[in-house]
Amino acid sequence: xxxxxxNLYQALxxxxxxxxxxxIELSWSVLIVLYPYITGLVAGAFILASLERxxxxxxLKPTYVIALLTSFAFLLVATMPLVFHLGQPLRAWxxxxxxxxxxxxAIFGFVYLWYLMVVLVLEIWFDYRYDLVIWAREAKxxxxxxxxxxxxxxxxxxxxxxKLDQKLGYIVTVIGIPSAFLxxxxxxxxxxxIKANPWWSTVMMPVIFLFSAMVSGIALVMVLFVVINYxxxxxxDMLCLDTIAKYLFYIIxxxxxxxxxxxxxxxxxxxxxxxxxxxxxSGHLNFTLLIMQVGIGMLLPLTTLGILQFYKPKDNLRIGxxxxxxxxxxxxxxxxxxxxxxxxxxxxxSFLGFTSFKLALIGSEGFLVASIWLIVPFFILAxxxxxxxxxxxxxxxx
Amino acid sequence: MTEKISSLSRRxxxxxxxxxxxxxxxxxxxxxxxxxxxxxxxxxxxxPWYGIAIDIEKCIGCGTCxxxxxxxxxxxxxxxxxxxxxxxxxxxxDGTLNVVSPNGGIDGFTQTVPTDQIEKTFFVxxxxxxxxxxxxxxVCPVGATYETDEGIVLVDEKYCIGCKYCxxxxxYGCRYFHPEKKVVDKCTxxxxxxxxxxxxxxxxxxxxxxxxxxxxxxxxxxxxxFISTKNVYVLKPHLNTGSKLYYNAxxxxxx
Amino acid sequence: xxxxxxxxxxxxxVVVLLFLLLKHALTPVSFGQFGHYRGxxxxxxxxxxxxxxxxxxxxxxHDTIVTMKTESYHSDLSCEGxxxxxxxxxxxxxxxxxxxxxxxxxxxxxHSINPARPAKAIVQQNIKDHHPExxxxxxxxxxxx
Numbered sequence: 001x002x003x004x005x006x007n008l009y010q011a012l013x014x015x016x017x018x019x020x021x022x023x024i025e026l027s028w029s030v031l032i033v034l035y036p037y038i039t040g041l042v043a044g045a046f047i048l049a050s051l052e053r054x055x056x057x058x059x060l061k062p063t064y065v066i067a068l069l070t071s072f073a074f075l076l077v078a079t080m081p082l083v084f085h086l087g088q089p090l091r092a093w094x095x096x097x098x099x100x101x102x103x104x105x106a107i108f109g110f111v112y113l114w115y116l117m118v119v120l121v122l123e124i125w126f127d128y129r130y131d132l133v134i135w136a137r138e139a140k141x142x143x144x145x146x147x148x149x150x151x152x153x154x155x156x157x158x159x160x161x162x163k164l165d166q167k168l169g170y171i172v173t174v175i176g177i178p179s180a181f182l183x184x185x186x187x188x189x190x191x192x193x194i195k196a197n198p199w200w201s202t203v204m205m206p207v208i209f210l211f212s213a214m215v216s217g218i219a220l221v222m223v224l225f226v227v228i229n230y231x232x233x234x235x236x237d238m239l240c241l242d243t244i245a246k247y248l249f250y251i252i253x254x255x256x257x258x259x260x261x262x263x264x265x266x267x268x269x270x271x272x273x274x275x276x277x278x279x280x281x282s283g284h285l286n287f288t289l290l291i292m293q294v295g296i297g298m299l300l301p302l303t304t305l306g307i308l309q310f311y312k313p314k315d316n317l318r319i320g321x322x323x324x325x326x327x328x329x330x331x332x333x334x335x336x337x338x339x340x341x342x343x344x345x346x347x348x349x350s351f352l353g354f355t356s357f358k359l360a361l362i363g364s365e366g367f368l369v370a371s372i373w374l375i376v377p378f379f380i381l382a383x384x385x386x387x388x389x390x391x392x393x394x395x396x397x398x
Numbered sequence: 399m400t401e402k403i404s405s406l407s408r409r410x411x412x413x414x415x416x417x418x419x420x421x422x423x424x425x426x427x428x429x430x431x432x433x434x435x436x437x438x439x440x441x442x443x444x445x446p447w448y449g450i451a452i453d454i455e456k457c458i459g460c461g462t463c464x465x466x467x468x469x470x471x472x473x474x475x476x477x478x479x480x481x482x483x484x485x486x487x488x489x490x491x492d493g494t495l496n497v498v499s500p501n502g503g504i505d506g507f508t509q510t511v512p513t514d515q516i517e518k519t520f521f522v523x524x525x526x527x528x529x530x531x532x533x534x535x536x537v538c539p540v541g542a543t544y545e546t547d548e549g550i551v552l553v554d555e556k557y558c559i560g561c562k563y564c565x566x567x568x569x570y571g572c573r574y575f576h577p578e579k580k581v582v583d584k585c586t587x588x589x590x591x592x593x594x595x596x597x598x599x600x601x602x603x604x605x606x607x608x609x610x611x612x613x614x615x616x617x618x619x620x621x622x623x624f625i626s627t628k629n630v631y632v633l634k635p636h637l638n639t640g641s642k643l644y645y646n647a648x649x650x651x652x653x
Numbered sequence: 654x655x656x657x658x659x660x661x662x663x664x665x666x667v668v669v670l671l672f673l674l675l676k677h678a679l680t681p682v683s684f685g686q687f688g689h690y691r692g693x694x695x696x697x698x699x700x701x702x703x704x705x706x707x708x709x710x711x712x713x714x715h716d717t718i719v720t721m722k723t724e725s726y727h728s729d730l731s732c733e734g735x736x737x738x739x740x741x742x743x744x745x746x747x748x749x750x751x752x753x754x755x756x757x758x759x760x761x762x763x764h765s766i767n768p769a770r771p772a773k774a775i776v777q778q779n780i781k782d783h784h785p786e787x788x789x790x791x792x793x794x795x796x797x798x
Binding site: 004012018021024027028087091095098100105108193195197345350351352 | 477479483485496497498499501533536537538539540541542559560561562563566567568569571572573580581582637653
């Protein structure tokens with residue numbers, strides 16, 4: 001027997017009820033779970049940064065640059081799981097060259113490029129240009145040439161130019177907020193617009209994706225803020241940390257409300273697909289959804305952060321609680337993506353049965369490969385923090 | 399007293415009649431809505447407009463169609479890849495539903511439910527519906543799947559990037575990912591045969607001629623007569639796919 | 654306008670131009686001919702090989718059997734539905750032989766009793782009880798049942 005099909009024969013033996021014969025194998029696997037997760041982190045981190053820049057939440061200033069660089073580091077990796085999951089990765093360029101405009105997925109290439117080049121790169125550039133010029137003057141050797149090239153050879157640090165930088169950076173951030181919404185909203189739309197799949201097809205899908213993206217992005221910046229300050233042996237700005245946690249709390253409430261509304265609505269209307277979806281939630285997804293996504297990923301952080309709004313324990317304890325809460329939220333949102341992508345393919349479109357999914361350890365769509373794509377952005381971020389250290393930046397008023 | 403009432407009721411009558419007449423006039427100027435059969439209407443002024451018709455009352459579940467299709471189109475023989483398959487539905491007297499399709503029906507069927515518990519049982523052949531408003535074409539990001547002028551939905555295997563979005567979008571489960579070519583594949587209505595004036599292979603080999611395909615533009619074709627004389631159904635009409643696969647005597651339980 | 658902004662805009666323009674050049678170079682020649690797809694795909698798919706050749710091809714050599722069949726209950730059946738695809742056989746009739754299925758299971762695929770089979774669509778027989786000692790073809794000529 002061809003070893004390639006061995007896991008398919010196994011899946012065949014585990015079929016529950018009736019599925020269309022082509023539905024045995026899940027088309028979209030863990031790499032497609034990763035993509036919305038990563039772009040969610042990108043969009044969420046950026047929204048947090050824009051809270052400071054556009055909405056003038058001054059207490060968040062210490063996280064502004066970290067949030068931007070995090071967003072950038074993750075965006076660089078975001079395309080990778082997508083390209084590698086394709087049946088024909090070498091043809092990936094076709095999406096950019098002949099995009100089919102009725103397809104939400106076709107927008108991907110352009111929204112991604114727009115967000116990367118025009119929003120993130122420009123915003124970081126405008127914020128760093130002054131420092132790039134200073135560092136180019138001070139550095140030696142290859143680093144000097146790197147900084148000079150990144151500053152586009154400019155040596156201009158006149159107050160007039162700096163003011164222009166600030167103004168343009170502000171405009172870019174303002175454009176960046178709806179762009180971030182688009183970047184992640186369209187991912188939700190990719191699922192939400194599939195009328196064939198009742199687990200995906202809901203008006204709420206882009207909204208839910210967006211808010212859970214914001215939750216994960218804010219949680220990520222919170223965790224990174226704690227870790228980076230710990231590594232650098234710096235005292236943490238508690239006001240900043242408390243503010244991040246506060247915003248995280250609010251956004252989790254909104255996200256939880258949206259998701260609950262979606263499920264309550266399904267339960268109440270009890271359409272044709274209700275029977276199979278109830279079985280899906282209580283059966284195949286009972287661990288990943290009820291326990292991991294809702295219990296550990298939402299209710300526990302919600303309660304904890306809620307309590308901390310009224311009663312604030314000592315600084316060190318609080319930092320520890322925030323750190324753990326942030327990690328739990330990140331895990332919970334990963335499972336939210338998992339439940340959407342994998343959950344939507346576990347039940348048959350005949351609504352009469354289930355197939356099964358086993359995450360392999362090795363292989364092109366296995367656990368190891370997925371872990372690599374999750375870890376690489378952190379290395380990129382570390383590199384960016386080395387190349388463009390936020391703490392060596394001249395603090396300019398925004 | 400009586401006079402007042404009768405003049406009131408006459409006024410009411412005239413008022414109601416006026417309102418009704420006015421509504422009728424306005425309503426008749428509204429554009430007509432499309433029937434589900436809209437997809438079958440004469441289209442493609444340059445040539446045939448293909449549709450498929452399957453008669454449930456003739457299908458004996460021999461599986462020859464599914465077997466033939468795999469051979470004609472070099473579909474991998476493993477039981478995970480089908481361009482066409484047959485399902486056996488059994489509705490029990492206790493109101494529960496049982497559906498099976500062992501190896502797509504290629505090896506035939508056995509009935510495991512005891513006869514005295516069976517309320518209804520029948521076979522349903524399935525294949526690509528070659529939808530007129532196909533959701534699978536809508537979602538393809540690069541233009542690798544398309545509808546020809548004759549109404550046949552095809553996949554360009556040299557251009558498909560294998561993103562599998564179309565597999566997710568097809569409500570009927572007709573598409574699969576080819577394990578060797580690494581692109582998406584599906585029923586082509588034997589395009590290579592109908593272009594040479596032959597029938598699709600599954601239809602030629604069906605022993606009871608339960609499956610036919612033909613030109614919906616031609617009122618004398620077997621399929622046009624099928625549609626006008628029989629009570630035809632499409633699968634999942636509420637999804638508005640413009641399916642051109644018309645079943646005769648399709649039971650409402652069929653998914 | 655400061656120098657760095659001018660250079661920024663220039664970079665942007667160059668990137669866009671490069672993209673348009675790439676798009677022109679990489680888009681397949683026949684793309685967009687009939688719609689948003691590669692026009693050549695239609696001819697490629699139409700040129701795929703045919704495996705089931707049809708009864709007419711069988712008749713040109715096996716005239717007697719085919720004629721006998723057309724006057725029987727099996728008249729509507731295609732030869733290849735039972736005997737398999739004949740595209741190789743018509744190229745090399747001596748070396749590429751088709752199968753001659755004669756087992757009870759084979760006939761049973763169509764004719765065995767199954768409540769899902771409409772009674773008026775086909776004759777059905779209980780192949781477990783009906784003369785289990787012999788193959789069906791011993792008494793029933795498949796080309797003249």
